[in-house]
Amino acid sequence: MHKSSSTKPGATRRRLPVLWAGLSPRRRLVGALTGLVVLPLLTLVLAQLRGVVDLPGQTLLYLLAVVVVALVGGVLPALAAAIAAALLLDHYFIPPLDDFSIAEPDDVVTLVAFVLVAGAVSSVVSLAERRREAKILATANAESSEEFRRLAAEQAALRRVATLVARGTPPAEVLAAVAHEVSDILGADGTNILHLDPDGGTTVVARVGAYPAEFPIGSRWRPEPPLALAAVLRTGRPARIDDLSQPSDPYGDAVRRLGLRSGVSVPIVVQGDLWGAIAVGTRHERFPADTEERMAGFTELIGTAIANAEGRHQLEKSSDELRRLAQEQAALRRVATLVARGTPPSEVLAAVAHEIGLVLGAEATTIARLDPDGEMTILAVVGAHSEGLAVGSRWKPEPPLALAVALRTGRAARCDDYSEASGAFADATVRRLGIRSSVATPIVVEGRLWGATVAGTRREHLPADTEKRMAGFTELIGTAIANAEGRHQLEESSDELRRLAQEQAALRRVATLVARGMPPAQVFSAVAHEVGSVFDADGTVILRLDPDGATTLVASVGAHRTALPAGSRWKPEPPVAVAIAMRTRRPARCDDYSRAPGEYADAVRRLGLHSSVAAPIVVEGKLWGAIGAGTRGEPFPPDTEERLAGFTELVGTAIANADSRAQLTASRARIVAAADDARRRIERDLHDSTQQRLVALGLALRLARDTVPPELLELQREIGRVADELDGALNELHEIARGIHPAVLSEGGLGPALRGLARRAALPVELDIRTTIRAADPIEVAAYYVVSEALTNTTKHARASCAQVTVEKRDSILHLSIRDDGEGGADPAGGSGLIGLRDRVQALGGLIEVDSRPGEGTAIVVELPLQAN
Secondary structure, three states: OHHHHHHHHHHHHHHHHHHHHHOOHHHHHHHHHHHHHHHHHHHHHHHHOOOOOOHHHHHHHHHHHHHHHHHHHOHHHHHHHHHHHHHHHHHHOOOOOOOOOOOOHHHHHHHHHHHHHHHHHHHHHHHHHHHHHHHHHHHHHHHHHHHHHHHHHHHHHHHHHHHHHHOOOOHHHHHHHHHHHHHHHHOOOEEEEEEEOOOOOEEEEEEEEOOOOOOOOOOEEOOOOOOHHHHHHHHOOOEEEOOOOOOOOHHHHHHHHOOOOEEEEEEEEEOOEEEEEEEEEEOOOOOOOOHHHHHHHHHHHHHHHHHHHHHHHHHHHHHHHHHHHHHHHHHHHHHHHHHHOOOOHHHHHHHHHHHHHHHHOOOEEEEEEEOOOOOEEEEEEEEHHHHOOOOOOEEOOOOOOHHHHHHHHOOOEEEOOOOOOOOHHHHHHHHHHOOOEEEEEEEEEOOEEEEEEEEEEOOOOOOOOHHHHHHHHHHHHHHHHHHHHHHHHHHHHHHHHHHHHHHHHHHHHHHHHHHOOOOHHHHHHHHHHHHHHHOOOOEEEEEEEOOOOOEEEEEEEEOHHHHOOOOOEEOOOOOOHHHHHHHHOOOEEEOOOOOOOOHHHHHHHHOOOOEEEEEEEEEOOEEEEEEEEEEOOOOOOOOHHHHHHHHHHHHHHHHHHHHHHHHHHHHHHHHHHHHHHHHHHHHHHHHHHHHHHHHHHHHHHHHHHHOOOOOOHHHHHHHHHHHHHHHHHHHHHHHHHHHHOOHHHHHHOHHHHHHHHHHHOOOOEEEEEOOOOOOOHHHHHHHHHHHHHHHHHHHHHHOOOOEEEEEEEEOOEEEEEEEEOOOOOOOOOOOHHHHHHHHHHHHOOOEEEEEOOOOOOOEEEEEEEOOOO
């Protein structure tokens, strides 16, 4: 007995952990809460029904409550509920009430009964739970084996696809493989992989199963909700549809025709962007709940394959782009080298056309210059165009030709549709050569549109970046043209500087003649020569306007000298340039003498002159004449008239100076002549009246002296002394009269007058007179006074022992030379004597030079014209 009782507790201890482990803690908690709720409520109810329910009934109800707790919570809540039920039953319903004691057999029996019931029910519940768990475990094990096989198959499929991706297999093959694997793994009746196009539609890129007939590769669809594919493409998240009876778009209709009842679609994302989707369909009930998740692994591999393919494509494209850029940069360097070397623009243009053709693979390349009249001139042609477009030919292309648009707008343009192109240029290029696409870029030189470059191809279209690639070449063209124009302008500037230097030198030479007071005739001749040389004229004339309206030709150089000699008189009429210049007082030109009237125009035509320019000569505000220049070649440059004006100003200045000098000389000559006339009148008056009266007075005194008686001797002496004084005064008066104007000069000429002057000189004079020709009275008077003043100065200041006077005729010049052997050092500006001589000589148009170096004596040389102006 003891043994048996000792064995049971051990067995119970061994089972408790199993029983305990059979139920979850949550279920045991629910059982405990059930006991806490049911037993108090049952006690309250039985207390109210004490008179209705007897003790056995009450005991049965408590046992039922314990069974309920055991069924819900298992052994531990059941045992606790059994003890609590026994205590409540004994306390409230078994007499004596409120007296439970372990020593009372009834109390113990009640407690044991409740505990046994709780244990039995709990054991049954535990056994049932273990059987259920064992069944669940067996089912789970079976499912786990199936899941393992499914996962193994799925992983094998993923590995196969991943291997294709890792090998860099083309996306088309990867997509086909994925469609097969997904269809096999999911048991789908059809699988489609679609690419989302930019316009929102989709293109079938792979398909397996029932789809080929309805969804061929390359077909395009635009699925609409509630199709799972449409939801994926709109949301970018997995979607499914288990009712395909509603869709009405073409894609849904095709699905219904295939008898598909359920569909699942998963997005394909490539580098963060929605690329497309994979869709599977089945004719059975529906796909498992985890289908979307299982398909995600394949879509990730698809995304990786596509990204890898795009990466390889971009790499290949980058390599091609690098090769293209290298080729393009090499071409640009070759052209830039030509530009840097200053190669002529025509060669640079030909090289650029050739390089553009090579770089772009264009069949025809043309470079044209935009002309002021809106047409264009072909400057370079390479390729197919060379036969129909000759260099130098002029065209006027019309839109939509790319070249026409570029020349009109100044922006790059292209034309890929020539159906509406018209005009001769389109016929000669596009239609004859079969050009299907062309791109033109403008050539801009220093901010202005200069022309354009166009490249054409017979292929579909030129690449999208063709305009940008051509821009580098057009910039080099613009630089080459700008450099060439800069060099041309520099050369023109150098030529202009040389021309200006030559012109200024000519003007200086003429100005020097004017400043030296050269005669106008000499200045006219010099100006005509300089104008002919500076302007490269074949003939030059200077005409003076006469009072009668005709002109006198005062200078003629070049071809004009034969037909238009100096001194000839003409009356030119418009449109002759000199006639217009004298009428308008403004520079003029004439480039057509074919219809010019008059003898002057006839003479010009005989000389073969085609073009002439003229400028008026104005002297002190009055029109004096004109200067004209003519050429047998091309017309004179546009600025020739203005440049000619510089010479006419000098001519006017020379004429004005000559007039002023002539007027001054005439005025001075008139003054000298008036002084000589006054001297002559004084001398004549002294000789004819005063001198005669003094002579008569002297004779009267001597007669009076002779009539004085001898006894008045003192009176005779005084009268004689007075008569002698009167004779002396008469002699002095005679000398004065001779000094004022010697009579012998008027009567005998310069020779006798100078001989008398030499005899009366205070020092020896060697007189050498080598001519007997009489000069004009003012000239002889001036020569006499020059010699007289020079001998007087020599006597007073030179301390000379002798003087030499030479008179001779040289051509039409009277040459005088007065020299002495005195001290020298005379200052021509220091005394009034030499200044007076200079004024007298210059007043008569002569020259005087004084050489008086100290210790070497003085030499005076005078040149006077034989005839006074």
